[in-house]
Amino acid sequence: MRESAGVSKDLSGHRAVFLDRDGVINENVYYERWGEFEGPLRPEDVVILPGVFDAMRRFSDAGFLLFIVSNQGAFAKGKVSLKSLAETARHVDSLIAGAGLKVAEAYYSFSHPKGVAPFFSGESLERKPNPYFLKLAEAFYDLDLASSWMIGDRATDVMCGRAAGCRTARIVNDSNEISPSDPAPDIIADSLREAADGILVKG
Numbered sequence: 001m002r003e004s005a006g007v008s009k010d011l012s013g014h015r016a017v018f019l020d021r022d023g024v025i026n027e028n029v030y031y032e033r034w035g036e037f038e039g040p041l042r043p044e045d046v047v048i049l050p051g052v053f054d055a056m057r058r059f060s061d062a063g064f065l066l067f068i069v070s071n072q073g074a075f076a077k078g079k080v081s082l083k084s085l086a087e088t089a090r091h092v093d094s095l096i097a098g099a100g101l102k103v104a105e106a107y108y109s110f111s112h113p114k115g116v117a118p119f120f121s122g123e124s125l126e127r128k129p130n131p132y133f134l135k136l137a138e139a140f141y142d143l144d145l146a147s148s149w150m151i152g153d154r155a156t157d158v159m160c161g162r163a164a165g166c167r168t169a170r171i172v173n174d175s176n177e178i179s180p181s182d183p184a185p186d187i188i189a190d191s192l193r194e195a196a197d198g199i200l201v202k203g
């Protein structure tokens with residue numbers, strides 16, 4: 001039997017799951033000082049959400065490469081040092097590695113459009129909802145974005161995934177809610193665990 005000229009399914013790009021971090025992997029933290037939820041600003045504020053590592057393991061076992069794509073605007077906004085955000089990111093990395101899981105890349109944007117910190121403030125190409133990091137991962141890891149997923153807890157995560165041509169899942173929890181004007185995700189779930197249930201059925 002002759003091979004077809006096209007690339008076979010087995011040889012096409014890898015599938016990926018792009019995970020927003022705050023509100024998906026770890027809890028958003030309510031900081032009284034600003035009266036709002038933020039991603040954790042210090043390593044000791046990191047609380048991994050229930051069932052997250054098990055869900056990540058199920059994605060890996062199903063052949064998805066795992067990526068983290070996270071906006072961390074707190075330094076740009078003058079709330080915390082960049083070093084503290086770096087230490088927090090490292091801490092999350094170490095918890096994930098400690099669970100025996102492999103994340104191909106953790107991509108962070110530390111800029112913010114309304115920031116005050118020099119060099120980190122103003123419009124940026126890489127910050128979600130722009131699909132910059134997903135397109136970067138596509139090139140470096142030979143991904144098939146159409147069979148990949150972006151999972152996040154904000155409308156900007158859904159916009160980012162859609163812009164890259166991925167399917168999308170949105171986590172809805174105590175620290176956020178969906179407004180009628182938000183783009184519709186393919187899946188709405190209350191946790192990464194529930195999102196994984198839906199995604200692994202759809203493939």
Ligand SMILES: [Mg+2]
Pocket residue numbers: 020021022023024152153154
């Ligand atoms: Mg988030």
